[in-house]
Amino acid sequence: MIISKDHELLVQTVREFSQKEIAPEAASRDESESFDRSLFPKMGSMGLLGITVDEAFGGSQMDAVAATLVMEEIGAVCASTALSYLAHSILAAHNLHINGSEAQKKKYLPKLCSGEWIGGMAMSEPEAGSDALGMATKAEKKGDRYILNGTKMWITNGPVGEFFLVYAKTGPKKRDISTFLIEKSFKGFSVGKKLHKLGMRASPTSELIFENCEVPVENLVGAEGESVSHMMRNLNIERVTIAGISNGCARAAHEYSTKYATERKQFGQALGHFQMIQKMIADNYTQYRASRALTLECAQYIDSGQDLGRNASACKLFAAEMATQVGLNAIQILGGYGYTKEYPVERFMRDAKLMEIGAGTNEVMRLVIARELLKEIDGQNAW
Template structure:
């Protein structure tokens, strides 16, 4: 067989798949029902050396890249997409971001405890009135003695209800694109958690609102250059979108496996239902789309690792893979019929989980705009 897109990390995939089957599969329905994070999951992922998958080895990370991270995320998502999402927010949106954009002092302070699983991180970008037009965010940061005073609200923040430290964007100028990035700890004066959000899917990944009310952030916690956070923000979106697309791959593959297994076992009219063309063609389409998405996602991951301009590929990968996963969820429900619609089988949960990836990290509509804009530039 020709080499697969992630053969280099097959051992990592096997370790994570075994971990997810052992630690997550027995409790995934309970996590969904109670809308709770898997107990102790970050400490367990730290034991596997996964929380700093892309972080520099000098700080305890693995020093790997987007292909390795996507491999981990896909295998987690095959069993529980919500856990994969919380892992992504920590490992890529916080740890990777600080590893790339943080100062040496910031890396020394924040990376080791996050990689050891002692602290959980996240990213605070979206606001109640600002989503797709991220540069229009309303949160403000003004100088004060010893640092900055931040005011504003952040919405739909993965790991928000329990995280320890967040990268938060705020405006330090009236200019539309003059944003600054800060590291905000949960114990900083003026940092508050708002409501925990009840969601359709990804219910094992707690999501909530963060409120900054005259929140004092030390001067040392400004990341990068004041008013110049747009460029690193857009750059980190590439690996974020690849990681989100990897969640969709895990969902699509799981739906395919569940549908295929059921179609071979379920009998109607004295034959397994896979013998009926309507069912078999549905499963064939699920396989075709999953494999096509896999190739695109890992091509985008390799582009990120090569340091190439990956904005078009990552946007295309997330758009296609997310829509494939939603279609796979609906198709699996249809194959299973009434059993697909009840919670004794996992496909209805996977379908609910799948839909988020068409929205978070850039909606499919916005990402199609991104693809066309990159094409027009000649990239």
């Protein structure tokens, strides 16, 4: 897809920023599992944190294509930062912007768009991952408050966030799910243990714990029990933009390993002269280009209102598997050096693997795609 001049300018600006501000410490943040909070106000001042949010609330009022391109640029230098950025700008800010009331948007979006507050979204639970609607966290209305009880799991930005968009059950049926806006300071809210991960190590992940957590009724988003549709719609833009991070990891691994193949000599010639190395270089490039084209096409679908689950799932699935494979090929091209932490390709591969799990696993993506296609032919209820 040929992107617009505005999108090109955005890519150029974010690429320069990422190289200068995010890339230099990416490896050491990964090693020490540390999150660099100072990057957020910087991204805020560039208008990246509320990329899809109206200017009236401090955002940049851009589209899903723009958000996806930014994910790729940040993902190409530090996928951890890109993942935390995604949880903040898409899962929290974008979701609130689409579904929140004017008062809720006025209260929270300016803080999120500036980077004064860091946000996240909590859907998954210890016993409810792929089966997200099987969540057990409950909210009961008592006077002018809802009382939340339960535990959320795997929450990106959990240890560092001030604001979370949290899903909870408000009735006995599976689809009786409501959304609540939670501030870190609310009574009964606490952050559980930080999780130690294979990749995305500089993006902090933790449990969130609700023990009789008191939430003012005005922090309910939309109508009680009607969040399933916006939860699903938000998953679409999450899946397309996270595919942007996969594309960034793949591009970085491909570019690094191709350059290496021109420098490293064996048997008296550069590795790039060997046809089996050429095959990996050619495959990496082709797979990355195909993935980027599909991802941007699906982002365009979102922008034009043709927001189908199967499209978002297809690009997320393709990009995630592609990026892990490109990362593995890049390690192979570097040989033993690729297997060490002295070179960045192993980090790209470890980070890329997360995209095969987070925002819905590869298996769940295949289920969504197949079920939607089968339903179209054979009726809504059969699948």
